[in-house]
Amino acid sequence: MLISSTSMMSHYVPLELINRILLRLPVKALIRFLCVSKEWSALINSSNFTKNQLSHSIETNSNRTLILKETYINRPLQSRFFSVPYSDNDQFGKAVQIYQPLHNWDILDYCHGLVCLLFYKYKEKEDIVIWNPLIRKYRKLPMEPIDEPESSCDSFSRFGFGYDPSNDDYKVVRIAEFYEGPVLMDFFEVKVYSLKSQCWKKIEKQLPIKEIWSMQSVSLNGAFHWIVEQDDRLESILAFDLANEKFQLFRKPLNEGMPILDVLGGCLCFMGVVEETYSDFWLMKEYGDESSWTRIYKIEPGAVPWNIDYFKPLLFSKNGKKVLMEEVSLFWYDIEKKRGKMVKNQSFPKRFKTATCIGSLLLLDGDCVIDLTQKKNKRKR
DSSP states (O other), X not given: OOGGGHHHHTTTSOHHHHHHHHTTSOHHHHHHGGGTOHHHHHHHHSHHHHHHHHHHHHHHTOSEEEEEEEOOSSOGGGOOEEEEEBOTTSOBOOOEEEOOSSSOOEEEEEETTEEEEEEXXXXXOOEEEEEETTTTEEEEOOOOOOOOXXXXXXXXXXXXXXXXXXXXXXXXXXXXXXXXXXEEEEEEEEEEEETTXXXXXXXXXXXXXXXEOOSSOEEETTEEEEEEEOTTSOEEEEXXXXXXXXXEEEOOSOOSSEEEEEEETTEXXXXXEETTTEEEEEEESSXXXXXXXXXXXXXXXXXXXXXXXXXXXXXXXXXXXXEEEESSSEEEEETTTTEEEEOOOTTSOSSEEEEEEEOOOTTTTSEEOOOHHHHHHHHHO
């Protein structure tokens, strides 16, 4: 069907049928079809279509893409971002360079096709952006000051990004820790940004903990999660529910090794990393039920041909027998064979950080990301 004939066809094909067809298309095609007619533009721009398109992508596990941020040890300002299509047969396409909003950012977290980026400036305020890389739209969050106690001489912020299903909202949390000299104070400032209301809110309740160990939070089931230390020096998992703004503590499944949290297969994933010995991976099969912690696999020495202290789980293969993992690159870990195999793709950068991304139209009304190469080509012409 040619695009030039679609407006004529819309007079004969029911809009409901057109809607069902469009829901099955990738987001890049939907962006092009915004120009077909006013009727199609209104349909694709509607909030109902955006929600239904996202739900269809999640339910069918389609429109999947990896976002790679190239990392350098000595040249951090030259990092580039790449988009990599991920097919239903667990194969990866060619990495294509994409352009991030404004200046050089780091990946903080990702959810429903949105990637939260952070630009941290020591002793200064942080810049935060919520970015939809597939439709090249973003929104920069307003600057929010940290209210430091008078006795504080320094502070350190930790962030999280995720979805609040109770309020159909995407939120960023910032927890500031304060120091009195070299000593960590028994006080935290918690503020939450709402993408729907476009403003920050201070949470007055104090955290029932002594110290946060996780560098960043893990978002799942409308809550943020961290590995924390309680007053009795026991390590626990702290959850902050975005709907009721309450804190809750979960027990870990394992008490040895370096504890790390992540999300895998829609479940809270706990890793106990024992240096140069093994890495244990557990899933909380029923969210909030500590008895549902289940060990799914264990990476032992020799299972992979390189020594890395931490493997980040990204997603299961289509048959559920392998896990795609990241260290400085990507590899598949076969749960049954207990072996890892490197993903070979010449278009990938040598070292990178990864965000898994599902095609969505969220932030369609955001600011446009400017392609710097197109700007240069126009100047040459």
